[in-house]
Amino acid sequence: MIKAEGLGKTYDGVKWALRNIDLSVNRGKVVTLLGPNGAGKTTLVRILTTELEPTTGKLTILGEDALRNPERVRPRIASIPQEAKPIYFVTPYELVFSYLVFRGFSINDAKVEARRALEELDLWNVRNKIMNNLSGGYKRRALVAMALASNAELVFMDEPTTGLDVFSRRSVWDALARLKGNSTVILTTHYIEEAEFLSDEVFIMNNGVVVSRGTVSELLNKVNGEYVVEVYGISKPIFEGYSYVKLNNRYLVYVDTSEDSSLIASECARMGGKALMRRKTLEDVVIRLIGGWYEDESSGDLDSD
Numbered sequence: 683m684i685k686a687e688g689l690g691k692t693y694d695g696v697k698w699a700l701r702n703i704d705l706s707v708n709r710g711k712v713v714t715l716l717g718p719n720g721a722g723k724t725t726l727v728r729i730l731t732t733e734l735e736p737t738t739g740k741l742t743i744l745g746e747d748a749l750r751n752p753e754r755v756r757p758r759i760a761s762i763p764q765e766a767k768p769i770y771f772v773t774p775y776e777l778v779f780s781y782l783v784f785r786g787f788s789i790n791d792a793k794v795e796a797r798r799a800l801e802e803l804d805l806w807n808v809r810n811k812i813m814n815n816l817s818g819g820y821k822r823r824a825l826v827a828m829a830l831a832s833n834a835e836l837v838f839m840d841e842p843t844t845g846l847d848v849f850s851r852r853s854v855w856d857a858l859a860r861l862k863g864n865s866t867v868i869l870t871t872h873y874i875e876e877a878e879f880l881s882d883e884v885f886i887m888n889n890g891v892v893v894s895r896g897t898v899s900e901l902l903n904k905v906n907g908e909y910v911v912e913v914y915g916i917s918k919p920i921f922e923g924y925s926y927v928k929l930n931n932r933y934l935v936y937v938d939t940s941e942d943s944s945l946i947a948s949e950c951a952r953m954g955g956k957a958l959m960r961r962k963t964l965e966d967v968v969i970r971l972i973g974g975w976y977e978d979e980s981s982g983d984l985d986s987d
């Protein structure tokens with residue numbers, strides 16, 4: 683469905699926004715790109731949607747050479763760019779319906795699919811309101827409805843749920859989950875629980891490269907330790923022999939047993955600090971693999987990948 687080899691992009695001929703990305707995505711999968719600001723997620727999505735030419739590499743999409751024949755790929759994909767905004771004077775219904783007609787749906791099919799998508803995203807009751815009079819979350823959902831209604835083989839969504847409240851976000855998740863198996867979805871997000879809920883595979887990116895990839899459970903296994911102890915209020919690390927990361931004002935220490943956690947907690951208390959123990963999450967894995975997104979000191983030994 684998507685096969686990329688050695689994709690790279692430099693915008694200014696000096697700095698590489700993306701370096702040597704190899705990617706293969708199978709039909710019907712949901713793949714999530716996770717990573718800090720500037721990691722290269724949007725650049726990669728823009729290349730995969732044929733909006734941007736890579737500086738290096740090869741790209742096959744839906745069996746077509748996407749760099750030579752982008753016009754053969756474009757009608758078969760649907761994409762919601764990060765900065766997309768619907769035209770302010772149309773209604774959600776007009777937006778979705780006209781998009782489908784432009785894509786070649788019959789009037790009748792466009793009506794049926796527009797209604798289905800708008801209902802799925804809880805927009806049916808505002809279908810006839812002018813976009814300008816709707817809140818940002820409704821506008822964003824109307825764009826998502828457009829892509830979902832298209833039934834495109836390949837759907838790209840760059841941060842589809844940014845700015846949505848928890849209820850709206852869940853309705854987008856449910857709609858995307860229902861797409862699974864039929865459409866292939868490439869998603870970028872900063873919400874790690876979104877990646878956990880939806881993804882068949884997660885790509886963790888940083889500084890223009892894919893740092894690690896796998897299913898959520900594979901990624902959880904790539905970083906040692908079943909538990910994480912969050913430590914606050916100590917001036918220097920006291921975790922010799924443990925794997926840890928400094929993140930702003932706290933350390934995350936990756937440990938295997940609750941006994942280890944208790945040891946760290948009591949040592950920490952002795953030094954006037956505080957410690958909280960919990961099970962390791964995908965967020966802890968992302969932080970560990972990237973080395974602390976906002977880290978200002980070196981971290982402890984990184985477990986081999």
Ligand SMILES: Nc1ncnc2c1ncn2[C@@H]1O[C@H](COP(=O)(O)OP(=O)(O)OP(=O)(O)O)[C@@H](O)[C@H]1O
Pocket residue numbers: 693694699717718719720721722723724725726
């Ligand atoms: N149009 C552009 N011109 C020049 N540099 C760009 C352009 N777009 C992105 N970049 C640079 O490319 C790098 C990757 O940016 P990109 O937007 O792909 O990251 P991202 O992971 O999507 O970030 P975010 O999570 O903030 O959306 C950054 O250093 C960014 O400054």
